[in-house]
Amino acid sequence: MGVQISPSILSADFARLADEVAVVADADWVHVDVMDNHFVPNLTLGLPVVEAILKTSPLPVDCHLMIEDPDRWAPAYAEAGAGSVTFHVEAAHAPIRLARALRSAGARAGMALKPATPVEPYVDLLPELDMLLLMTVEPGFGGQAFLDVVLPKVRRARQLVRDGEHRIWVQVDGGVDADTIGRCAEAGADVFVAGSAVYGADDAAGAVRVLRDTAETATRSSWWAS
Secondary structure, rough: OOEEEEEEEHHHHHHHHHHHHHOOOOOOOEEEEEEEEOOOOOEEEOOOHHHHHHOOOOOOOEEEEOOOOOHHHHHHHHHHHHOOEEEEEOOOOOHHHHHHHHHHHEEEEEEEEEEOOOOOOHHHHHHOOOOEEEEOOOOOOOOOOOHHHHHHHHHHHHHHHHHOOOOOOOEEEOOOOOHHHHHHHHHHHOOEEEEEHHHHOOOOOHHHHHHHHHHHHHOOOOOOOO
């Protein structure tokens, strides 16, 4: 698939979600952050709003569940029609069973790791996944500064994916903008979540194009894409 851009509506105008999604129709996904005020100290939206977005979105929906007990709640997002559903491994009780349930319901199965969570203990789970999300900020709030300390983990994740010959996307989320996306792409990411960098720009569609061009340029010269 190459570089994929997934604008996060966490930074959009919630009163105009249909319009805000439509304006980034040239992106690859619309990223929806579901937060429960338990797993993270913030409360955003839930399944009813995701269902409403699915009815109008010109893009497939990429759900990132920052919630407790995803084993119970995540499959409903896949059943509703989300194209990708990502749960946090720190919150999941049975991640393999959950990933299989998401795939069975028709969604791509993603697993997210907080910045301090290492990737190596989960190598054996990779065949069960379609995407690995590496948080480049602490989950819970948009607009945070990018954590460069996560870049070596992105590189290790890409190496593990290459070594295992798994067809897994490596996604980064948090502080991704025109200044940081190139470093993420060079390290091995190929799916990029951007909130403030898109919806905080005067031209959201133009911001998506800039992010894509920057990431594609960095990818072409990266160690892992050669």
